[in-house]
Amino acid sequence: MTVIVPEPVLEGSNNSQDVENYVKEQENDGDLSLDGGFVVPDSNAFGHSFRDYEKEGERKATVEDFYRTNHINQTYELAKRKKEEYGKLDKTVMSIWECIELLNEYVDESDPDLDEPQIQHLLQSAEAIRRDYPDEDWLHLTALIHDLGKVLLHPSFGEQPQWCVVGDTFPLGCAFDESIVHHQYFKNNPDYNNPLFRTRLGIYKENCGLDNVTMSWGHDEYMYLVMKGNGTSLPPAAFFIVRFHSFYPLHRAGAYTYLMNDEDKDMLKWLHVFNKYDLYTKSKVRVDVEEVKPYYMSLIKKYFPEKLRW
Numbered sequence: 001m002t003v004i005v006p007e008p009v010l011e012g013s014n015n016s017q018d019v020e021n022y023v024k025e026q027e028n029d030g031d032l033s034l035d036g037g038f039v040v041p042d043s044n045a046f047g048h049s050f051r052d053y054e055k056e057g058e059r060k061a062t063v064e065d066f067y068r069t070n071h072i073n074q075t076y077e078l079a080k081r082k083k084e085e086y087g088k089l090d091k092t093v094m095s096i097w098e099c100i101e102l103l104n105e106y107v108d109e110s111d112p113d114l115d116e117p118q119i120q121h122l123l124q125s126a127e128a129i130r131r132d133y134p135d136e137d138w139l140h141l142t143a144l145i146h147d148l149g150k151v152l153l154h155p156s157f158g159e160q161p162q163w164c165v166v167g168d169t170f171p172l173g174c175a176f177d178e179s180i181v182h183h184q185y186f187k188n189n190p191d192y193n194n195p196l197f198r199t200r201l202g203i204y205k206e207n208c209g210l211d212n213v214t215m216s217w218g219h220d221e222y223m224y225l226v227m228k229g230n231g232t233s234l235p236p237a238a239f240f241i242v243r244f245h246s247f248y249p250l251h252r253a254g255a256y257t258y259l260m261n262d263e264d265k266d267m268l269k270w271l272h273v274f275n276k277y278d279l280y281t282k283s284k285v286r287v288d289v290e291e292v293k294p295y296y297m298s299l300i301k302k303y304f305p306e307k308l309r310w
Contacts (some may be wrong), residue, residue: 067167070164075190078164079172079221086222087225091310095300095307096145097296097297099148099310103122103148104119118147119289123144123287126144126296130295139273140299142238142274145242146245149223153165165219166218168248169218170216172214173214206259209264210243210244220245221243224242224243226310232303233302240264240268251271
């Protein structure tokens with residue numbers, strides 16, 4: 001039997017429609033149109049439903065084993081340690097495009113929807129947003145760079161294991177929400193039985209803001225640190241998208257909204273726009289890299305320094 005990963009309702013709600021209504025309220029709050037007319041495809045590159053973690057297939061065992069390891073090892077202390085280590089940005093100096101080219105060597109083991117090199121996913125999502133939102137060039141570039149933190153997999157960055165780089169992200173320091181994919185494996189995580197972390201709020205306060213929350217460590221958090229440390233002129237929404245695009249329990253299931261402040265809620269509308277293109281544009285049809293490269297190089301020059309510290 002095929003089981004789709006559940007998307008529970010917002011905390012305290014008895015109606016799953018509340019999540020959808022919450023999203024629509026955020027998207028309608030402002031003058032910009034947040035519906036680019038994107039049509040969600042019926043199936044992923046393998047002919048299956050998107051994010052179907054139980055579909056029997058060649059990648060099911062690999063993906064489940066990934067999340068087992070991830071959920072056992074992603075602890076509050078590990079995330080704090082990794083953030084301190086990689087936040088120094090002392091691994092190398094290179095341009096955005098040089099980083100993109102490094103990702104050609106890798107396939108994300110946590111992704112049940114695609115097994116193409118990362119550069120294709122970046123360009124597929126960026127080109128689809130460019131088509132539907134031609135005037136939001138910052139959003140085109142955000143799509144191009146959102147996964148560049150996966151460079152942590154490269155030997156130059158310590159060749160970090162995939163469980164410490166990719167996959168859905170979630171808050172640490174509080175209870176693990178049941179909407180997190182393969183939630184059952186958290187029972188073997190040292191934080192699971194820590195009395196400080198077992199409650200709904202854990203070490204946090206209601207509406208404390210996501211900036212004050214320690215997220216599981218991975219490419220999202222790392223690229224966010226790279227952006228902050230190198231003085232990009234991209235808008236705040238770009239930072240929010242990059243840092244939380246893998247936070248599916250929040251933007252797909254409506255979990256952890258009680259940790260958000262008003263600024264987070266304002267940024268969330270753009271994350272919902274972006275997420276459609278991040279998730280549903282994965283395809284076996286490749287983008288011609290050389291054809292689109294000049295456009296993206298112009299955006300990189302506009303928003304980033306020529307060389308960045310990583």
